[in-house]
Amino acid sequence: xxxxxxxLIMGExxxxxxxxxxxxxxxxxxxxxxxxxxxxxxxxxxxxDAGLAIVGYTPIKDKFVNGEExxxxxxxxxxxxxxxxxAKLMMVPPFPLKNQTSLADGRKKxxxxxxxxxxxxxxxxxxxxxxxxxxDISPITTADEMLExxxxxxxxxxxxxxxxxxxxxxQVSAFHxxxxxxxxxxxxxxxxxxxxxxxxxPKRCGKHFMDIPVGEGxxxxxxxxxxxxxxxxxGFVNLEFLVPTPNDTMSDVVRRxxxxxRTW
Numbered sequence: 001x002x003x004x005x006x007x008l009i010m011g012e013x014x015x016x017x018x019x020x021x022x023x024x025x026x027x028x029x030x031x032x033x034x035x036x037x038x039x040x041x042x043x044x045x046x047x048x049d050a051g052l053a054i055v056g057y058t059p060i061k062d063k064f065v066n067g068e069e070x071x072x073x074x075x076x077x078x079x080x081x082x083x084x085x086x087a088k089l090m091m092v093p094p095f096p097l098k099n100q101t102s103l104a105d106g107r108k109k110x111x112x113x114x115x116x117x118x119x120x121x122x123x124x125x126x127x128x129x130x131x132x133x134x135x136d137i138s139p140i141t142t143a144d145e146m147l148e149x150x151x152x153x154x155x156x157x158x159x160x161x162x163x164x165x166x167x168x169x170x171q172v173s174a175f176h177x178x179x180x181x182x183x184x185x186x187x188x189x190x191x192x193x194x195x196x197x198x199x200x201x202p203k204r205c206g207k208h209f210m211d212i213p214v215g216e217g218x219x220x221x222x223x224x225x226x227x228x229x230x231x232x233x234x235g236f237v238n239l240e241f242l243v244p245t246p247n248d249t250m251s252d253v254v255r256r257x258x259x260x261x262r263t264w
Contacts, residue, residue: 001225001230001237001261001264002028002029002234002235002236002237003025003027003028003236003237003239003258003261004022004027004028004029004030004031004053004055004236004237004238005018005019005021005022005025005027005029005030005031005052005238005239006031006033006186006238006239006240007030007031007032007033007034007036008033008034008058008240008242009239009240009241009242009250009254010250010251010254011250013250013251014036015036015037015038015042015043015046016046018030018036019046019047019050019052020050021251021254022050022052023050023051023052024255025254025255025258026258027052027258028052028053028236029047029052029053029054029055029236030047030052030053030054030055031055031056031057031058031184031236031238032047032054032056032057032058032085032087033057033058033060034058034059034060035059035081035085039084040081040082040084040085040086041084041085043085044084044085044086048086053236054085054086054087054088055087055089055184055236055238056087056088056089056090056091056129056159056184056236057078057081057082057085057087057089057090057091058090058091058092058093059078059081059082059090059092060093061074061075061078064097064113065095065096065097065098066098067097067098067099071113072116072117072120075092075116075117075120076120078090078092079120079121079124079126082124082126083124083125083126087126088125088126088127089126089127089129089183089184090121090126090127090128090129091128091129091130091131091159091184092113092114092117092128092129092130093130093131093133094106094110094113094130094131094133094138094139094140094149095133095135095138096133096135096137096138096139097109097110097139100137100139103137103138103139103145104139105139106137106138106139106140107139107140107145107148107149110130110139110140110149111148111149111152111153114128114130114149114153114156115152115153118153118155118156122155127157127183128155128156128157129156129157129158129159129183129184130146130149130150130156130157130158130159131158131159131160131161131164131186132145132146132160132161132164132165133161133164134161134163134164134165134166134167134168134203134209135201135203136167136201136202136203136204138164138168138204141164141165141167141168141169141204142165142168142169142174143165143169143173143174143177143178144169144177146158146178146181147177147178150178150181156181157181157182157183157184158178158181158182158183158184159182159183159184159185159186160174160175160178160182160184160185160186161185161186161188161240162174162175162185162186162187162188162219162221162224162229163186163187163188163189163190163219163240164186164188166190166219167190167203167204167205167209168203168204168205171219171224171228172224172228175228175229175232176228179232179233182233182235183235184235184236184238185229185233185235185236185237185238186237186238186240187214187221187225187237187238187239187240188214188219188240188241189212189213189214189215189216189217189218189219189221189241190209190210190211190212190217190218190219191209191210191212191217191218192207192208192209192210192217192218193207193208193209193210194207194208195208196208197210199243211241211242211243212241212243212245213241213245213253213256213257214239214240214241214257214260214261215257215260215261216245222264225264226264230264239254239257239258239261241253241257
């Protein structure tokens with residue numbers, strides 16, 4: 001498993017400190033989710049100087065999601081940022097659209113987005129990926145929904161997020177269906193409840209999910225990794241969890257999760 005730091009999980013931590021933590025934990029790279037207020041060239045220098053790979057770049061920009069004009073120019077700006085960062089892989093998450101009238105309508109609009117965006121990324125030498133997103137009104141979550149996008153945008157690749165897919169589909173069968181398209185991997189865990197509480201969010205499956213550090217939830221990730229993913233995937237893996245456990249800093253949680261994964 002080539003573990004990469006998903007910069008998003010570290011919140012407001014300074015970029016240099018994110019890199020330092022990744023190096024301390026013997027991760028192999030950093031996947032930059034936004035630029036953290038830095039110039040792309042500076043993020044590139046921090047990462048490479050620490051002996052880490054630049055795994056990818058995910059710009060979180062909202063013009064298309066909000067139904068605003070200028071979204072393709074915004075995508076072009078993101079491609080320029082990825083180029084300056086030195087990222088050869090870029091991910092755009094197809095979040096629910098403010099103007100979607102149904103899940104099918106949202107998929108149709110996102111298909112049009114990626115059909116317009118992909119040639120721009122390809123011209124820059126960047127592999128463009130999408131991921132399944134896990135909101136209850138996400139238009140692209142299941143393997144079949146993702147295949148609808150991937151087959152209509154030839155050349156588009158996938159950042160496989162097992163946790164997001166598990167909110168509406170089976171993470172095992174989804175991996176096998178989508179394996180030919182996978183270029184990157186987000187590993188995520190959940191605690192799953194039949195009833196809501198203040199720490200959960202409703203998902204498409206009708207249950208309520210709570211963010212939890214990798215390996216501490218209900219998805220059986222150690223067995224899933226050993227028996228399903230590891231035999232067929234050898235790329236970079238982001239560890240994704242956004243909420244530290246009580247009495248722990250996020251850095252403490254990262255160290256604990258990394259130690260756990262070394263035994264897998």
